[in-house]
Structure formats: structure tokens, C-alpha cells
Amino acid sequence: MTTNKYILKKDSSFDIEHILECGQCFNFEKLGEKYYKITAFAKVLYIKQYEKEVHFFPCTTEEFKKIWTHYFDLDTDYNELKEILRKDDVLREAIAFGEGIRILNQDHFECLISFIISQNNRIPMIKSVVKNISENYGKKIIDGYAFPDVETLSKVSDEDLRACKTGFRSKYILDCCNKIVTNEINLKELEELSSEEMMKELLKIKGVGVKVANCTMLFSYGRGDSFPVDVWIKRAMEHFYFNDEEKPKDYIQSFGEEKFGDLSGIAQQYLFNYAIKTNFKK
């Protein structure tokens, strides 16, 4: 017999609000207190968090093991990672604002397009654009719309894409889709590359620079050595590590990569979350 709900025992390294509201994914909706609806891999999943349990539905145990265990990175021990990072005073403070953050393993294509949309944009707007694209061009699924596949999105006109409020990024999205459907870039095959080679491939896409590539590598390829540097991270790092002295972006990035190594990605995410939750400026 199969049940339609999967129950996860909760610890301090899983908080659905921290996971979703830390700026790493955009295809979700808040329904209530610690109660969310997410869309990923052409499925809608409801998640309700209680004090000691997290309920996922509709979802069988098999489905949870097959899809969501990896999506939520449940085989990684975040308590252990946090213990290491807390040796740094700044990180100890940052972790306190998002103890339940986990780095998701999102769909490559959706993640890549989402972060192309993210450039010079704000999180609520990114969510809105992703939603527009899904509702207009994604296939209808139970309780929502999937994010469209490459073939479908590649056939959408620049004008129609702009109607989804992509703005100047529409041509970037189309270039990305084009390079994938022509197999100039194969997102599945990128999994086998080193982080350095993967970065080189992603940078071939118009509208994808180092920051967007790093986000894609971190949030959909499990590359924890990636350290995305955006305006928030730059400001926060300059403040906490350089006494408010201005530094170039690539300098901040090298500093982060060297300081945190394979924990760069998660360290960056605690810092980013800390910065946006405290509205850290200057």
C-alpha cells in the first residue's frame, strides 16, 4: 500500500522557509506559515513544516527517494558543514539567520534560465517572470504549470517573451535555448566536466557571465566550490572582511573561493541570506 504523503523528521538543518526564501530558486509560492507550494521537474509539491516533522504531498516514498531526496540535498550533513564554517566569526553570525538553509539541486535548464533573468533584477520580479513563462509556455500539470522544456521555449518569439516581462533579457534566453537545441551545449553532459571546464562552456551563452554561471553551477550542478558574487555579497564582504574598503568583484570572488574552498557555495548562501534578511546596505 502506498501513502500520498512523505514525512521527514526535521532537524535544525532543514527549514523550508530558509531553503526557499534565500534566493536560490524562484518557482514557489507561500501558502501559509512554513507552508509552501513548489514546482519542479514538472511536478507540484506541497510542503508543510511542523515543529519536528516536514510533510510533503502528494508524494509517495518512492517518489521522494527518487526525486526530492537529491533535490533537497538530504544526503549532505549540513550540521557538519556549519560546524566548520562557524569557526569564522562572520559566518557564525550569518548562519544564525538561516540555520535551515540547504543548497538545492535544481533542474539545469530552469536554473540557468532563471539566473539569466536574475541579472539586474529583483527577486520578486524574477519569480514573477518565471511564473509568466511557465503559465504561458509550460505544460499544464496538476495544480499548476511546469517550467517549459527547451524545445518549446526556443520557438517562442522575442516579442512574446518580452510580454512575459523578461525585458532586455529575452534575446539572452533565446540564445541560450538555441545553443541547447542545436546541441552546441549539452546541459546533461556538462555534469561530467570539471568546474573550470563547465564555467567555460556556460560562458559561451550570451547573457551568461561569471555570476550567472556560478549560480547555475551551485544551484543545479552541486558545485559547492562556486562562489557567486552579486551586489549584496560584494557589499557584505567589503564590510565584514575589508573594513568597508571597495574591492573589485573578481577580487572578492577569489578571496571567497580561497577562504572557503569546497564550502564556498554554502558559505556564500548563508552570507547572501544574512545580507538580504537584514537589508544590509553600505
Next chain:
DNA sequence: GCCCAGGGAATCG
């Protein structure tokens, strides 16, 4: 009206 946003491409000097 002005400023800025999980940046990057195009253009300038």
C-alpha cells in the same frame, strides 16, 4: 522624477 536591482554586452577612450 530618481535610484536601484542575485549582471553582462556593447561601446568608448
Next chain:
DNA sequence: CGATTCCATGGG
């Protein structure tokens, strides 16, 4: 080369 400008859109 590095530095500046432009890009759509919407919220503060």
C-alpha cells in the same frame, strides 16, 4: 586593454 554606458521593468 580598463572604464563607462546601456539595457526593460517595477518598487521604494
